[in-house]
Amino acid sequence: MQRRDLLRLSLGASAFLASASLIGCSAQTAATGYQALRDDDLPLLRALIPVVLAGAQATETLVLRSLDHKLAALSPEMLKLTRQLFDVLSLPLTRGPLTGIWGSWGQADPRQVTGFLQRWQDSSLNLLRMGHASLLQLLQMAWYERPESWAACGYPGPPKI
Template sequence: MPRPIRLNRRGLLKLGVGASVALSTAGLVATITGSTPDQPHAGMKVLRSVDLPVLALLFPAFIGPHPKLDDVAIQAAIRQLDFTLAHSSAQTQKEALQLLGLLSFAPTRGPLTGIWGAIEQASPAEIDTFLQRWRDSRLDLLRQGYKALGQLLLMSWYALPQSWEAAGYPGPPVI
């Protein structure tokens, strides 16, 4: 039976600082090497082409079984997320793109998520496992990443009329 890992306060602080430095360095390397392009995808205002496959896999994981969630609805939710980000502060855009960049860049995605191959090849079970790891992580940085992804994706999904019916929401009042 494996022994539980016990960290004292100092050890936990060192681990947190180390993880923050590693993530920051990886993000910087991805940006400098051009692994995450700065230009938005054609037809988008903020989201880049490398973000789209990641988002297409994350939406079903966060939304769960929904009668209206299909490929067309996922693309609509991605467009809604782009619209929302385009109308957000520059800092919010930057942080969202950094988070998505970490997930789309293979050298950072592997250690952070456990998905070592191409993200497009990841199974729903692998996506669920990585999200559960982040949600339950001891590292505040990963828990914050999980919360940020959840807020962005759920906000974008529930802004779409096709999501309302199953939730019992009749839509905004007619004025």
């Protein structure tokens, strides 16, 4: 690829992402029963939880509640960044090209979700690798902080004082 082509591609990608961020980002109001999670975040997270926490016997409802509690405790700037990540993954205009999942998250099968996570983990773009790490850390912290998860991983719990 020549330098001129690379510049055109970069300019086009920048315009694409800028327009995507302007048209259709999710509302900032929380979904019913949640403090921070929005309605548009839930299908994405419901598709990710069984893949990221495979074999952990995680309960979707408990993970979502715990994640919501964690997000509500974030600083406004960190919550904004997390919501931007969720928006990019939820918005149809950016979801397909960035994840390879062209339909809705509710229709994505676990192999597709695993493929998306693997592509982001192995990406040459640091931003995608950081997004991958963020998603995994958020979901794993949300589950493994819960006492329900401790027995399965051999953790006896904190010492009793």
